[in-house]
Every structure is written in structure tokens, then in C-alpha cells.
Amino acid sequence: MPEHGAPGRLRQILSYGRKVYGLDRLLGGMRDGRKKPRVPTDLVVRILLLLGLLRIRSFNALDPRLAEVGMQRALGLSCGERKASSVDTLAYSLHRAEVGTFRSAVVSMVKQAERNKVFREGWHGAMRVAALDGWEPHSSRSRCCPACLTRKVTVNQVEVTEYYHRYVIALLVDDGVEVVLDMEPILSADVRQELGAKGVTGHEGEQTAAKRLVRRLKETYGGWVDVVVADALFGNGPFLTTAAQSGFGTVVVLKKETDEPLREALALWQGKPPNQVVEDEKRGERVELWDCPGIETLSSYDGPVRVVRAVVHKAGKKEPSTWCFAVTGKATRLTAFQVMKVGRGRWHLENTGFNQWTQHWRLGHVFTHGPRALQALFWLFFLAFNLLQLFAYRQLGGYGRDRGKDATKTLRRLVDEMMGDLERFDLPFAWNSS
Numbered sequence: 001m002p003e004h005g006a007p008g009r010l011r012q013i014l015s016y017g018r019k020v021y022g023l024d025r026l027l028g029g030m031r032d033g034r035k036k037p038r039v040p041t042d043l044v045v046r047i048l049l050l051l052g053l054l055r056i057r058s059f060n061a062l063d064p065r066l067a068e069v070g071m072q073r074a075l076g077l078s079c080g081e082r083k084a085s086s087v088d089t090l091a092y093s094l095h096r097a098e099v100g101t102f103r104s105a106v107v108s109m110v111k112q113a114e115r116n117k118v119f120r121e122g123w124h125g126a127m128r129v130a131a132l133d134g135w136e137p138h139s140s141r142s143r144c145c146p147a148c149l150t151r152k153v154t155v156n157q158v159e160v161t162e163y164y165h166r167y168v169i170a171l172l173v174d175d176g177v178e179v180v181l182d183m184e185p186i187l188s189a190d191v192r193q194e195l196g197a198k199g200v201t202g203h204e205g206e207q208t209a210a211k212r213l214v215r216r217l218k219e220t221y222g223g224w225v226d227v228v229v230a231d232a233l234f235g236n237g238p239f240l241t242t243a244a245q246s247g248f249g250t251v252v253v254l255k256k257e258t259d260e261p262l263r264e265a266l267a268l269w270q271g272k273p274p275n276q277v278v279e280d281e282k283r284g285e286r287v288e289l290w291d292c293p294g295i296e297t298l299s300s301y302d303g304p305v306r307v308v309r310a311v312v313h314k315a316g317k318k319e320p321s322t323w324c325f326a327v328t329g330k331a332t333r334l335t336a337f338q339v340m341k342v343g344r345g346r347w348h349l350e351n352t353g354f355n356q357w358t359q360h361w362r363l364g365h366v367f368t369h370g371p372r373a374l375q376a377l378f379w380l381f382f383l384a385f386n387l388l389q390l391f392a393y394r395q396l397g398g399y400g401r402d403r404g405k406d407a408t409k410t411l412r413r414l415v416d417e418m419m420g421d422l423e424r425f426d427l428p429f430a431w432n433s434s
């Protein structure tokens with residue numbers, strides 16, 4: 001097939017996705033419940049994947065583009081006379097999405113990356129780490145669907161109800177490449193009732209969704225993920241127990257000095273010098289580490305908990321910052337310094353994930369509102385996000401090493417290049433052909 005000039009970025013990334021990850025097959029497995037649709041589902045999801053890859057900010061912005069020649073060719077269409085689809089059709093399909101089939105595409109891509117040895121031996125101490133945290137892409141004052149969660153907020157001294165959706169996300173964190181592993185919604189009272197729960201008195205808590213996610217991480221990825229790292233909200237016995245039962249080690253932030261096992265560790269450390277001091281020249285930090293294995297004072301967890309405290313002195317900063325972590329299971333094989341690094345790794349979920357998704361991927365924008373639609377679209381966006389991460393890491397030299405503080409810069413450039421390429425797309429992209 002003749003190419004005018006060097007292959008453009010969008011064509012290159014789509015080809016990479018097809019060749020390495022079977023993108024046709026992944027999109028082809030996505031299903032919705034429409035009967036005899038005029039626009040086939042594989043075209044709908046192809047459009048939505050491009051919506052994600054190109055970070056088009058809304059359905060309104062997408063709409064005129066669906067009539068453009070470049071866009072149609074990127075979708076593999078040759079006509080160019082009519083719109084590829086209306087945005088209403090996209091929304092209609094999303095509201096009937098079989099969400100599990102959308103999730104499967106993301107899982108398949110991650111598993112293929114694992115088989116291709118993308119993630120190598122793991123981050124610290126040869127362990128693979130998944131960061132877990134709650135994510136709330138949007139909230140509003142009007143209820144839109146039965147899956148909306150609610151809370152009371154005070155605005156100008158008046159109490160009003162706020163509606164929102166919240167998910168627990170698992171991101172593989174690493175020095176090189178970071179991909180979304182899984183997502184679990186926090187279920188509203190209505191959805192719980194619909195699912196047959198008895199005696200429902202309210203929405204479920206973030207802990208409940210997180211525990212479900214931890215169990216599913218194990219079912220989905222087996223023993224390939226070693227350690228779960230999470231925020232202080234998860235520094236409790238029931239969460240640590242679920243993680244242990246699923247075979248995960250944990251590194252979880254501890255904040256409350258009056259709660260076990262931190263209370264006991266602090267008492268034991270009282271007036272004692274650090275066990276170890278590490279000079280981290282690369283980061284310009286001196287780290288004092290206190291390390292206490294085998295604390296058994298957390299009554300809701302059946303087993304020893306190691307507690308690590310890191311006091312980080314940064315050059316040029318007067319006040320040090322202090323971090324405490326509970327460490328269980330195989331994560332106890334990490335050195336205290338590695339525990340701190342893994343513990344700080346959960347920030348990647350905020351920087352690589354949440355902040356970037358809201359700022360640059362506009363995932364906070366509600367394209368269309370509904371329990372299935374929101375989840376299906378997020379899964380497609382995560383597929384686009386993971387594909388870009390994997391492409392950048394494997395195909396662009398030095399991405400992992402040099403992305404420095406702003407992990408999002410390279411991806412933003414890629415998106416600009418893809419957008420530019422869209423106008424130069426001169427032949428229909430060969431979707432669904434070998």
C-alpha cells in the first residue's frame with residue numbers, strides 16, 4: 001500500500017494496536033443490546049476509541065468530525081459523503097453496552113503485554129505493584145441515573161444533595177510503563193437492590209468496592225501482581241485480610257497515631273534513633289527509616305504487620321515529611337527504603353492517572369449519563385490510555401527513563417501528532433483485515 005511520506009502517528013499507533021494487541025479482535029468482542037443496529041457495534045466502538053485516543057472533548061465536538069474525510073478513513077470507511085454515525089447513536093449504544101465485554105478488551109491487552117514481557121521483572125525487589133484508590137470523575141446537583149451516589153453538601157449555608165459516581169481503580173505502577181488493570185464502581189442503594197441485596201439501607205462504602213476489586217484482581221491476573229499499595233483509608237484489618245486471602249502483599253499508608261498498629265510502633269520507637277539512614281542523591285533526599293516487624297496489636301487482622309516510618313529531609317526544605325506504612329505478606333521482603341518508594345508509588349495513580357484523565361482526557365466531562373454508558377466509555381478510554389502508554393514505552397526510545405516529572409508530556413505530544421495525522425489520512429485504515 002503506498003504511503004505519502006513517513007507513516008503518520010495515528011496510522012502507526014492503530015497499526016501497532018492491531019499487530020501487537022489484536023485491536024480488531026478486542027473491539028470486535030464488545031457488545032451492546034441494540035436489535036438490528038444500522039451502525040454496527042464494531043464501528044461505534046471504533047469511533048469511541050478514536051474519541052479517547054484523540055481526546056476530543058465532547059460529543060458536540062465530535063459530531064462535525066464524523067463527516068470529515070480524514071476521520072472516516074481512520075475509521076476504515078471509504079465514502080466520505082455521510083456522517084459515519086450520529087452521536088445519538090453512539091449514546092444509544094453506550095446505554096445498552098454489555099460492560100463486561102468492554103472490560104475484557106482492557107484485560108486482554110494487559111495480559112498480552114505481560115506475555116510480551118513488557119513489564120519485565122517488576123519494580124522494586126522484583127515485585128509488581130498495583131496502586132488502588134477511589135476516583136470520582138464528576139458530580140452534579142441533579143440526579144441522572146439509578147447508579148448515582150448521593151451526599152449532603154452545604155452551599156451558601158443551605159444543605160443540598162450532590163450526585164456523583166465513584167470507582168475504585170487499580171493501576172499497575174512502575175518506573176517504566178503504567179496501565180489500568182481494573183475498575184470497580186461503588187454501588188448505589190438502587191443498584192444494590194436491583195442486584196438482589198437484602199435489607200439495603202444505603203450506598204455501599206468504598207471499602208466494600210475495593211475488597212471486591214482486590215479479589216477480582218487475583219481472579220483476573222493470578223499471581224502476576226504481587227503487592228497492593230493504597231492510601232490511609234485502607235489501613236484497616238478487614239482490607240489487609242482480604243488482600244492477604246487473595247495472596248497479595250500490601251503497603252498501606254498509616255496516618256492515625258492512635259490506631260493500631262501504628263500506636264504500638266510509635267511506642268516502641270519512642271526516643272530511639274532510626275534503624276537506617278539512606279542518602280538518596282538522585283532525589284536530593286536524606287531518608288531516616290524506622291522499621292518494626294511482627295506487630296500483632298491489630299485485632300481485626302490475623303497475622304503480623306510490619307510498620308515502617310520514613311522521615312524524608314529534602315535539600316532546601318526546612319520541614320521534613322513523615323510517612324508511615326503497614327506492610328504485610330510478601331511485601332515484607334522489601335527493604336524499608338523500598339517500602340517507602342512503593343508507598344510513594346501510589347502517587348502515580350494520581351499523577352499518571354486521575355489528574356491526567358481529568359485535565360487532558362476530560363474524563364470528568366459527562367459524554368452521556370447512565371450506569372452502563374459511563375462504565376463502557378471509561379473502559380474504552382482506558383483501552384486508549386493503555387495503548388498509548390504501551391506504545392510510548394515500547395516504541396519511543398527513552399520514554400520510561402526520561403519522562404521525568406511530567407509523565408503526561410509525551411502522551412500529549414502523541415495526541416497532537418495523531419490529530420495532525422487525521423487530516424493527512426489518505427487511504428482508509430485497514431481494520432478487520434489481516
Ligand SMILES: [Zn+2]
Pocket residue numbers: 144145146147148149164165369370371
Ligand atoms: Zn448517575
